[in-house]
Amino acid sequence: MPGQQRKRDQMNLFAEIRLAVTEALAALAEEGALPKGLDLTAVSVEPPRDPAHGDMATNAAMVLAKPAGLAPRAIAEALAARLMADPRIAVADVAGPGFLNLRLAPALWHGVLRSVLQSGTDFGRSELGAGQKVNVEFVSANPTGPMHVGHVRGAVVGDALSNLLAFAGWNVTREYYINDGGAQVNVLARSAYERYREANGLEPAIVEGLYPGDYLIPVGEALKKKYGTSLLDQPEEVWLADIRDFATGMMMDEIRADLKQLGVTMDVYSSEKALYGTGEIEAAIQTLRGMDLIYEGVLEPPKGKEPDDWEPRVQTLFRSTAHGDDVDRPVMKSDGSWTYFAPDIAYHYNKVRRGFDALIDIFGADHGGYVKRMKAAVSALSGGRVPLDIKLIQLVKLWKGGEPFKMSKRAGTFVTLRDVVDQAGADVTRFIMLTRKNDVALDFDFDKVLEQSKDNPVFYVQYANARVNSILRKARDAGIACDDPSLLAADLTGVTHEAELAMMRKIAEWPRLVEIAARGNEPHRIAFYLYELASEFHGLWNRGNDEPALRFIQEGNAATSAAKITLARATGVVIAAGLGILGVTPVEEMR
């Protein structure tokens, strides 16, 4: 086993104990108590749901019973006897259908606290990703206007997921795909042209089908500054391409600024337009053709929802059904130009050729129908080597004053990212956006997210951290050394109260939780964990009101205080680490 893995296991107590279990099983096999060569991959060590069952539980006896040809309880008892000889295991007893419940020596929990203080916010970092290159494509909003609230959630999820994967050992690239190659950017150009005419004192003709938003007025003014009156009364052929580039450029500047305000920085911006004329699209399609996955054919009309103007038509199709899709998909329009799918294929082929080991796309839920064909394309073009995971982001419903919130400060009909961040702040926005799994709708209530109460999870988690800092401040004032090196020297043997052990157990779960969240590409788990961690901490704090022995600062007893403060400090460190992944700034003090 590589040294890195070993090092990580020492930080992850669950991994360490699992290793103890599998080593004990191997020893039993060596003695002949178990058959040799059993597959141990299904053996797990996890926190039991009921803390009364112990600190950790393993299912080893149950999953091995059948392949070993032995009764679960017999295996469990042999394993228990073996583990009891391990000084790290205080109690091992068999329960239920064959669970082995373990209670650990308190020194292990104290070791976790020291690990946290030694590693700081790197505690919980994992080598799970083993340095593999993963590309996370997210936002990818059309460059035809400012980002609206619908984009915010995707931006936050993508960014937090990127942080999470980096924390878990992946080499992450954050990428934005600019859809600047389709018809919508010509519409943008024509809309901007009307604003340009307006800037020159003419009446703009914002006809049906153009973008009416006020946000294009500055674009018109900038065009006037650049071109003066030279483009007035010129035919579209003269100005379309230039104005299109100019306007999309300005839109992208605005989008970049919006993302920055939200705390999101992309590593790579890829352009759809740049794929045209370079032969990349043709090459991607040609590659598929070489696999016999491109053909000329006629699609059946969808049953039950036949368009009025349906007529059978021969078109160029991608045989996506060969890679799990339901029907084959057109890549070329009847006029010979590419469908939107073709450059997307080329773009994903581009990502594959750049050497990524895994691809992740964050899409809006309305793109659900696009998932299978995209996966089919990546599967075909990577020879099945590169997995593509697509996360669909459900709607955000805004609320204010108990009513749906729809107004915008801008003239458009949508709420912009800026509207949201200006009112709620980036930290609050980011946290709340992660308090739901990606595929369920989320309510965002401007009143509630800013409330300073237990009901608001952002406040609740931040408050826990602020309390930790308050303890440290008070302790320092009382003359107790609270820097990490001093705390690391504290004797923790007295910190064994059940409530304190519960706190340590929760902290010890952090490395395990990081891996679970990273494995599933599920950043929301971090937010939920932080809430639970904060809850545990507030609970312990509150018990200090009634039971002075549980207070972190013990009057007149610097040594005991230091030990208990270590527990608080470790909690604060993990909260800071978790908030760091979410992209939320921990606050030192509540105001």
Place this chain on the structure above:
RNA sequence: GCACCCAUAGCUCAGCUGGAUAGAGCGUUGCCCUCCGAAGGCAAAGGUCGCACGUUCGAAUCGUGCUGGGUGCGCCA
């Protein structure tokens, strides 16, 4: 018609890639506190995990078939 997503306490939602008596917050009920260890605390009640079969020692979790809601379904991205 087909595909994908969702369905868990009155409400809003978690649920560890199959584990033990299914959790949290809000709300409800009861008790406590008015102390800057402050922006409340403790406890209780509340569930056929949409329905029905199936796989398994064991299912909210996996499979099949339904019901209800959402999204989408050839020259829009």
